[in-house]
Amino acid sequence: MSRRPQGWPKTLRRWACTPLSCSLAALLALTLGMPALRPLFAALFPELDRPIYQQDSFAALVLAHVSLVAASSAVAIVAGSVLGLAVCRPAGRAFRPLLESLLAMSQSFPPVAVLAVAAPLIGFGEAPALIALVLYGVLPIAQGTLAGLDAVPAATREVAQGLGFAPWQALWRVELPLAAPVILAGVRTSVVINIGTATIASTVGAKTLGSPIIVGLSGFNTAYVIQGAVLVALLAICCDQLFERLQRRLSAWQPTEGAAAETAPPPSAGH
Amino acid sequence: MIEFAQVSKSFDGQRAVDALDLVIPQGELAVLIGTSGSGKSTTLKMINRLVEYDSGTLRFAGEDVRRFRPETLRRRMGYAIQSIGLFPHWTVEQNIATVPQLLNWPKPRIRDRVTELLTLLHLEPEQYRRRFPHQLSGGQQQRVGVARALAADPDVLLMDEPFGALDPVTRAALQDELRRIHALSGKTIVLVTHDIDEALGLAQRIVLLERGRIVQQGSPLELLTRPASDAVRDFIGRSDIGIKLLALERVAARARPGEAATGDPIAAGATLREALSAFVTRGVERLPVIDAQGRPVGTLHFADLLPPAP
Numbered sequence: 001m002s003r004r005p006q007g008w009p010k011t012l013r014r015w016a017c018t019p020l021s022c023s024l025a026a027l028l029a030l031t032l033g034m035p036a037l038r039p040l041f042a043a044l045f046p047e048l049d050r051p052i053y054q055q056d057s058f059a060a061l062v063l064a065h066v067s068l069v070a071a072s073s074a075v076a077i078v079a080g081s082v083l084g085l086a087v088c089r090p091a092g093r094a095f096r097p098l099l100e101s102l103l104a105m106s107q108s109f110p111p112v113a114v115l116a117v118a119a120p121l122i123g124f125g126e127a128p129a130l131i132a133l134v135l136y137g138v139l140p141i142a143q144g145t146l147a148g149l150d151a152v153p154a155a156t157r158e159v160a161q162g163l164g165f166a167p168w169q170a171l172w173r174v175e176l177p178l179a180a181p182v183i184l185a186g187v188r189t190s191v192v193i194n195i196g197t198a199t200i201a202s203t204v205g206a207k208t209l210g211s212p213i214i215v216g217l218s219g220f221n222t223a224y225v226i227q228g229a230v231l232v233a234l235l236a237i238c239c240d241q242l243f244e245r246l247q248r249r250l251s252a253w254q255p256t257e258g259a260a261a262e263t264a265p266p267p268s269a270g271h
Numbered sequence: 272m273i274e275f276a277q278v279s280k281s282f283d284g285q286r287a288v289d290a291l292d293l294v295i296p297q298g299e300l301a302v303l304i305g306t307s308g309s310g311k312s313t314t315l316k317m318i319n320r321l322v323e324y325d326s327g328t329l330r331f332a333g334e335d336v337r338r339f340r341p342e343t344l345r346r347r348m349g350y351a352i353q354s355i356g357l358f359p360h361w362t363v364e365q366n367i368a369t370v371p372q373l374l375n376w377p378k379p380r381i382r383d384r385v386t387e388l389l390t391l392l393h394l395e396p397e398q399y400r401r402r403f404p405h406q407l408s409g410g411q412q413q414r415v416g417v418a419r420a421l422a423a424d425p426d427v428l429l430m431d432e433p434f435g436a437l438d439p440v441t442r443a444a445l446q447d448e449l450r451r452i453h454a455l456s457g458k459t460i461v462l463v464t465h466d467i468d469e470a471l472g473l474a475q476r477i478v479l480l481e482r483g484r485i486v487q488q489g490s491p492l493e494l495l496t497r498p499a500s501d502a503v504r505d506f507i508g509r510s511d512i513g514i515k516l517l518a519l520e521r522v523a524a525r526a527r528p529g530e531a532a533t534g535d536p537i538a539a540g541a542t543l544r545e546a547l548s549a550f551v552t553r554g555v556e557r558l559p560v561i562d563a564q565g566r567p568v569g570t571l572h573f574a575d576l577l578p579p580a581p
Contacts, residue, residue, distance in 0.1 A: 155354040255406075
């Protein structure tokens with residue numbers, strides 16, 4: 001450590017060897033450098049004429065995949081959290097059981113079936129894929145929102161009200177921050193699943209990292225399947241690690257063993 | 272300061288509070304006491320409109336509480352509860368600053384107020400202001416809860432079994448604290464408890480509730496010497512009313528000044544109950560009395576424990 005040049009910025013050093021930066025580096029390297037692996041795939045699958053998927057560049061596929069996931073997750077996050085919030089308010093409480101069964105239903109449709117129904121109705125391309133992904137992604141987010149808000153202690157709510165918070169102030173400044181780690185856990189699940197599910201959007205003509213997988217499956221080209229699948233997996237891992245960081249930041253106030261040992265007073269009375 | 276006139280409240284057809292008449296004057300420390308289900312918490316929560324009453328009128332500072340916006344009303348009343356309810360994602364400083372912030376006080380003023388309150392509650396400001404609630408002991412958390420209730424210098428302090436979850440030592444320390452704060456600030460305090468000793472030790476007026484009605488109200492001395500009914504006598508503890516009476520008075524009031532005695536002394540500020548304990552455990556009939564500075568001020572005889580003849 002002490003041998004490192006003095007000029008290295010501290011933040012850069014801290015970033016250089018985190019799991020997140022390693023996976024991001026791997027993702028970037030494979031996205032741009034896949035053609036360079038031609039000899040490897042040629043050796044692994046000698047019967048294949050074209051061992052590297054070349055219809056689109058992998059960079060374009062990753063970009064298309066990420067934007068499809070981002071768009072559908074954004075809609076799912078807004079819809080899921082708004083729905084979850086709405087049925088936790090006094091005005092919407094009556095609709096909670098309805099929402100919960102609707103969400104469970106939406107989860108029980110396989111996304112492929114949604115695509116199969118949606119594609120003939122609204123045509124091929126990204127639109128049916130978006131619908132399927134949003135439907136599929138809303139459930140964990142809405143459930144996370146419900147669980148997060150449920151977990152706010154009743155005493156905390158009561159005190160917030162008793163001290164003179166207006167209802168929206170209590171929601172915004174107390175309930176949501178306290179629920180945030182659980183809500184974010186729902187978002188994390190939703191987005192990571194979404195990254196995997198988005199591959200099947202290629203069956204209705206959307207361009208994603210699923211394209212090499214679908215083409216590979218139909219053309220018995222295992223190399224294509226591997227190339228697509230590895231990139232999807234790396235993307236999901238990066239995303240998961242990113243959320244883990246975010247989650248740690250949002251729950252900084254929670255007791256962790258390390259932090260508690262560092263700052264807590266000696267064994268305390270009560271709690 | 273707070274006037275209930277024929278106030279009633281029912282939950283699902285059950286009368287929780289039944290035509291309650293009660294006046295709590297400015298500056299009084301009133302304790303609402305009763306068994307669970309007696310309506311004491313409901314009565315407290317009607318004052319800051321956490322519970323809306325069904326009928327009657329409830330006035331605060333001369334005005335019907337319904338004429339205030341609930342938030343405005345609540346920000347003028349400190350509120351502390353048993354489970355403390357500190358906001359776990361905020362530091363001690365942010366927690367105490369809750370109401371001042373809602374009232375948009377300027378930052379330097381909030382900061383000064385937090386420092387002042389932490390000092391008042393014997394928490395070293397620089398050591399504690401940036402801690403999170405989970406880094407505090409139960410007693411420290413409750414101190415912060417009391418500081419938060421006091422932060423915006425409210426007209427009234429409402430406390431719902433504030434010391435209920437604490438161990439006896441911490442609880443006694445915080446009761447002393449509250450007595451001191453009340454004496455210093457002269458605030459109107461309404462406190463709910465089911466602990467008769469806490470009520471006797473803190474209250475200027477005890478309001479004993481049962482099934483939503485007032486069974487008796489009066490000073491601790493009145494309740495102990497003239498219980499209105501057998502039920503009251505049972506509630507305050509039939510067998511040790513005498514001991515409780517002794518706990519209300521200080522050694523200084525009964526000591527014979529100028530007289531000297533030998534042996535372990537007792538503080539003039541101790542209660543007669545502590546004196547009784549000292550007589551019995553030490554097996555003596557006379558105790559030398561010393562003041563806070565340790566100077567002898569007189570002697571207490573065992574017979575002095577008996578109430579003076581009328």
